[in-house]
Amino acid sequence: MSSAPEESALLFPDEISSSGVRADPTEIAGLRVVTRRWLAKLPLSEDQRQDILLASYEALANAVEHAYAPDDAHGTLDYEAAYLPDEGEVVVRVVDHGSWHDAVDSDARRSRGHGLTLIRNLASDLQVSAGPKGTVVEMRWVLEETDRANNELSSHDAS
Amino acid sequence: MVTGWSRRVAATADGPMCASIGTILHDDKVNDPMTAHPHMTISTTRNGSVAVLSVNGEVDMTSAPLLEQEALALLDTDISGLIVDLSGVDFLASMGIALLVELSKRAADNTGFAVVAHGSATARPLELLGLGEVLAIHPKLDDALVGLGTSPEGVSE
Numbered sequence: 001m002s003s004a005p006e007e008s009a010l011l012f013p014d015e016i017s018s019s020g021v022r023a024d025p026t027e028i029a030g031l032r033v034v035t036r037r038w039l040a041k042l043p044l045s046e047d048q049r050q051d052i053l054l055a056s057y058e059a060l061a062n063a064v065e066h067a068y069a070p071d072d073a074h075g076t077l078d079y080e081a082a083y084l085p086d087e088g089e090v091v092v093r094v095v096d097h098g099s100w101h102d103a104v105d106s107d108a109r110r111s112r113g114h115g116l117t118l119i120r121n122l123a124s125d126l127q128v129s130a131g132p133k134g135t136v137v138e139m140r141w142v143l144e145e146t147d148r149a150n151n152e153l154s155s156h157d158a159s
Numbered sequence: 160m161v162t163g164w165s166r167r168v169a170a171t172a173d174g175p176m177c178a179s180i181g182t183i184l185h186d187d188k189v190n191d192p193m194t195a196h197p198h199m200t201i202s203t204t205r206n207g208s209v210a211v212l213s214v215n216g217e218v219d220m221t222s223a224p225l226l227e228q229e230a231l232a233l234l235d236t237d238i239s240g241l242i243v244d245l246s247g248v249d250f251l252a253s254m255g256i257a258l259l260v261e262l263s264k265r266a267a268d269n270t271g272f273a274v275v276a277h278g279s280a281t282a283r284p285l286e287l288l289g290l291g292e293v294l295a296i297h298p299k300l301d302d303a304l305v306g307l308g309t310s311p312e313g314v315s316e
Contacts, residue, residue, distance in 0.1 A: 025221045029198065032219070032250070050279035058253055061220050114253035114288065121287040 013038065015082040023068055023075035023096065028060040031079055042083050042090070045144055052090060052141055055122040056081065058115045059094040059137045067098030067135065089124075090141045097134040194229055196222045201229050209240040209271070209309045211300065215247035218255035227258050231265070240271035240307035244300050245281045256284060263294055271295075273303040 016038050021027050035056055039049045060079065068075030078095040119126055123139040130136075194201045199222035200215045210233045218226060226243075233241055243259060245251065259274055266272035276282040277298040285296060297303040304310070 025219075029217075029219060029221060032217075047279045047283060050283065053250065054252065054280075054284060057219065057250075061252065061254070064220070114257050118253050118256075118284060118288060122284070 014084070015080065017078075017080040019078040020076045021079060022073075023064045023077050023098075025061075025064055028057065028064055031060060032057050035081060038081065044090075048090075048141060048144060051122040052081075052092065052139075055119045055139050056092045056094070058119050058122075059092070059139065062100075062115050062137070063094055063096040063098075063135070066100040067096035072098075085143070088143045090143065092139045094137045095134060099132070100130060100135055194225065196225050198222060199225065201226060203229065203233065205238075206304060207309050208238055209242060209304065209307050210236070210238045211242045211244055211304075213244040213247065217250035218245075218248055218258075219250060219252040220254045223252070223254040223258050226255065227261075230258070230262050234262070234265055234270060238270060240273070240309065241266055242273045242275060242300065242303045242307065244275040244303070246275055246277070246300065248276075249280045251276075251281045251284060253284075256288065256290070259285075259294060260290065271307040273297060273306050275300050275303050 016034060018031060018034075021031065032053065036053055039052055042049070044052075056079075060077065063077045064075075067077070075096070075098055077097070079093070081090070081092045083090050119137075119139060124142045125140040127138045128135065129138075196216070198217045198219075202213050202215075204211045204213065212226075212230055212233065214226060216222070230241065230243065241262070243262065263272045273295040274285070275297050276285060282296065282298070285291065285294065290296070295303070295306055297306060
């Protein structure tokens with residue numbers, strides 16, 4: 001397990017959120033680190049943790065790639081992830097304040113098609129609402145009853 | 160939860176799996192022992208005429224271009240096969256996935272191409288996208304080597 005020794009005494013935060021994050025690849029990599037730590041403390045299966053981590057990153061990457069012109073240094077996004085045990089779900093929301101442009105610069109931005117397809121496959125539910133002031137991507141995961149074993153993690157069992 | 164730490168494990172070496180064949184590889188030329196990125200490292204080894212790109216850490220939109228550069232450079236050499244080993248990868252974004260597909264297309268003509276992946280972070284998203292049909296994905300490096308017609312036991316000189 002990671003981090004602090006006395007952690008068991010603390011409750012994990014139900015929610016993480018950051019607003020006004022610069023829409024830039026390095027910034028969203030930072031959000032991924034925060035998200036991974038947060039997910040590690042939630043009672044989820046390993047598959048579900050990875051699904052949430054990846055889908056969240058893909059939504060963030062989409063905002064970075066498509067919401068703003070490549071030379072726009074002022075684009076920002078808002079990010080929220082919430083664990084809602086009463087509703088039995090995890091919700092992640094990515095909001096940008098630009099307008100999605102089709103990535104015409106096809107060569108360098110090949111992830112696009114795969115990105116949304118991946119999110120659709122990874123999340124229980126995906127809602128994308130685009131308006132004049134930006135786009136909201138909201139993803140939901142239904143919490144699983146059991147916390148499946150993490151056996152597959154013991155990967156390097158080479159002879 | 161262990162995932163967060165696989166990066167640390169990866170940082171110590173190429174991982175046990177590679178180490179098993181590592182001794183054989185010493186005689187072969189090593190093109191580019193280690194290429195680093197803040198959250199990804201790549202090392203290249205040769206097993207006969209097959210090149211193995213072992214990737215550790217996280218493949219995302221910042222690190223995928225470096226992987227692409229390394230892989231394309233290898234495809235320009237006289238290798239008969241290229242294996243991208245994701246055993247040490249604990250995050251694979253769509254940009255990395257798209258790169259694997261691209262590499263398999265580029266390699267198709269005269270070079271074999273295979274991917275080593277297992278688990279939630281790598282094999283799972285590849286499967287979810289149905290890429291098991293497009294890419295030769297193996298859970299272990301030895302299987303990938305066999306798949307490309309190279310014996311993992313090696314390559315006696």
